[in-house]
Amino acid sequence: MDTRACLAVACLLACNVDARAGDAAAGGKVFATECAECHSVREGKDKKGPSLYGVVNAKAAQRAGFAYSDALRASGLAWTPENLATYLADPRKLVPGGKMKYDGLPDAGRRDDLIAYLQAVAKP
Amino acid sequence: MFLDRFRRQARTLLALSAAFAGLAAAPAHAVPSYARQTGMECSGCHVGAFGPQLTPAGIRFKLGGYTDSDGKDGKIPLSGMLLADFSHTRQAQDPPPDGLEANDNTSFDQASLFIAGRASDHVGGFMQLTYDGVARNFGLDNTDLRAATTTSLGGQDLLLGLSLNNNPTVQDPFNTLSAWGYPYVGPAAGFGTGDAASLINGGLGGIVVGLSGYAVWNRDWYAELGSYRSMTPTLQSRLGLGRDDRKLEGNAYWRLAWMHDAKSSAAHLGLFGWSARLAPDRTVPGPVDGYRDIGIDGSYQFLGTREHVWSVFGSLTGELQHTGADGTRHRLIEQRLNASYHYRQTWGASGGFFATRGSDPAAATRGLVLQADWTPWGKEEAEPPAGWQWLNLKFGAQYWHYGTFAGTHSGAADHDTFSVFAWSAF
Numbered sequence: 001m002d003t004r005a006c007l008a009v010a011c012l013l014a015c016n017v018d019a020r021a022g023d024a025a026a027g028g029k030v031f032a033t034e035c036a037e038c039h040s041v042r043e044g045k046d047k048k049g050p051s052l053y054g055v056v057n058a059k060a061a062q063r064a065g066f067a068y069s070d071a072l073r074a075s076g077l078a079w080t081p082e083n084l085a086t087y088l089a090d091p092r093k094l095v096p097g098g099k100m101k102y103d104g105l106p107d108a109g110r111r112d113d114l115i116a117y118l119q120a121v122a123k124p
Numbered sequence: 125m126f127l128d129r130f131r132r133q134a135r136t137l138l139a140l141s142a143a144f145a146g147l148a149a150a151p152a153h154a155v156p157s158y159a160r161q162t163g164m165e166c167s168g169c170h171v172g173a174f175g176p177q178l179t180p181a182g183i184r185f186k187l188g189g190y191t192d193s194d195g196k197d198g199k200i201p202l203s204g205m206l207l208a209d210f211s212h213t214r215q216a217q218d219p220p221p222d223g224l225e226a227n228d229n230t231s232f233d234q235a236s237l238f239i240a241g242r243a244s245d246h247v248g249g250f251m252q253l254t255y256d257g258v259a260r261n262f263g264l265d266n267t268d269l270r271a272a273t274t275t276s277l278g279g280q281d282l283l284l285g286l287s288l289n290n291n292p293t294v295q296d297p298f299n300t301l302s303a304w305g306y307p308y309v310g311p312a313a314g315f316g317t318g319d320a321a322s323l324i325n326g327g328l329g330g331i332v333v334g335l336s337g338y339a340v341w342n343r344d345w346y347a348e349l350g351s352y353r354s355m356t357p358t359l360q361s362r363l364g365l366g367r368d369d370r371k372l373e374g375n376a377y378w379r380l381a382w383m384h385d386a387k388s389s390a391a392h393l394g395l396f397g398w399s400a401r402l403a404p405d406r407t408v409p410g411p412v413d414g415y416r417d418i419g420i421d422g423s424y425q426f427l428g429t430r431e432h433v434w435s436v437f438g439s440l441t442g443e444l445q446h447t448g449a450d451g452t453r454h455r456l457i458e459q460r461l462n463a464s465y466h467y468r469q470t471w472g473a474s475g476g477f478f479a480t481r482g483s484d485p486a487a488a489t490r491g492l493v494l495q496a497d498w499t500p501w502g503k504e505e506a507e508p509p510a511g512w513q514w515l516n517l518k519f520g521a522q523y524w525h526y527g528t529f530a531g532t533h534s535g536a537a538d539h540d541t542f543s544v545f546a547w548s549a550f
Contacts, residue, residue, distance in 0.1 A: 032429035033388050037168040037181045040504060046194050047163035067195030101184070103343075 027117025071097030163194030173502030189272030190248030201241030263364025318489025411448030
């Protein structure tokens with residue numbers, strides 16, 4: 001693939017949410033394995049980590065009553081699918097000084113499945 | 125006289141409790157069960173949604189000094205535990221065990237109060253005060269107070285910690301050593317794994333105080349080094365521990381382990397040891413005995429999506445004893461191999477093989493212990509009814525079979541014991 005094709009794919013991934021659509025059912029299993037000890041998808045239920053209900057496309061560090069790290073508060077991030085994918089790959093790289101004790105999910109497909117699941121559980 | 129002694133014990137225990145509770149209450153997070161502190165369900169840290177078998181998250185919480193929280197204030201650092209059982213032994217015991225009938229005992233085994241929680245981002249722990257319903261006494265039980273912090277070494281995370289505790293192996297993060305080893309409960313009228321046991325296998329538990337320093341590098345490598353001192357007879361008495369005149373002299377407790385958390389599975393492989401010089405009677409000056417305990421242990425857990433969780437774990441401990449009075453030497457070898465399976469963190473089946481043998485033929489005991497249990501709550505998808513959110517329960521049945529007991533095969537199975545138990549934490 002030449003450089004222009006790479007740029008085109010990168011642009012597509014950056015601009016088109018559907019291009020990273022994952023399998024929500026598979027994402028539920030990823031959530032159970034990787035996240036559920038510290039996070040809930042139940043609205044308002046915080047654990048060591050905040051509730052992830054409605055997290056996709058929400059502003060970071062906005063849940064009232066949860067003690068986020070200063071680093072995440074100052075990040076100005078919004079949890080777009082792209083930002084979530086980047087964060088989940090290596091949380092401490094995107095938010096240095098953040099307090100989530102998680103090494104990251106290296107498999108891009110599993111990240112997309114997880115994001116699809118987080119989107120799906122918040123739909124009415 | 126009894127009342128005076130009780131008052132002295134109560135004063136000492138209350139003073140200790142108040143000191144720790146005061147620390148733990150300072151930033152207003154500290155919890156009865158750590159579940160309330162972290163907002164996590166019991167299943168987050170415990171296999172089968174009930175202690176003490178730890179998941180990798182539970183191991184991290186313990187090594188981190190019991191300090192993680194959900195960031196919310198107003199938690200009370202108190203918790204309780206009740207345990208009762210009914211047991212039937214194949215042959216009635218003659219004479220009956222102290223405080224029990226010869227057979228078919230229904231007993232209220234223990235009630236414990238835990239002062240457990242975090243004192244700050246770097247300090248936490250627990251102190252267990254237990255009423256023994258069979259011996260009918262009240263005293264200090266397992267205690268583990270910690271300080272921990274993180275830094276980096278070679279570009280990787282380095283966790284450094286201290287544990288002040290009263291029972292060698294209570295600070296251990298794995299379920300392969302004595303303090304938190306399988307089975308986690310047993311019938312009050314049962315025979316356990318026999319009378320012969322190594323020093324590191326509970327030989328001085330509760331009547332010593334020790335300080336360990338530990339480090340976890342790159343989340344995978346664990347090292348610990350510590351030492352213990354005997355409590356004075358006066359302190360033992362004040363803490364409701366009776367009186368034991370043995371006195372520890374120079375000793376070193378150590379632990380090395382590789383551990384790995386792959387999220388859907390976890391494993392560890394370790395070495396451990398305790399070398400100690402022990403005066404058999406502090407009231408009589410004389411030669412001391414020497415103990416050199418060393419062992420290897422390991423575990424594997426399959427966690428998956430937590431619907432099916434199974435594990436295998438075991439240890440092999442060797443002890444060399446040197447009796448100072450007559451210069452004789454003795455060997456003791458202890459083997460443990462256990463496995464467990466839990467479905468939906470609710471239904472559990474476990475089994476374990478245990479064997480002890482040594483240069484003294486009478487030390488030999490070997491057998492199996494099987495357990496089936498049900499834990500209805502303790503996970504997000506199955507919480508207690510409204511108004512009972514503070515309660516977790518485990519009901520189980522256990523069967524102990526002995527192939528050899530105290531060196532003899534003949535009649536060993538007469539010690540076989542069946543029990544059912546109810547265990548609650550709140």
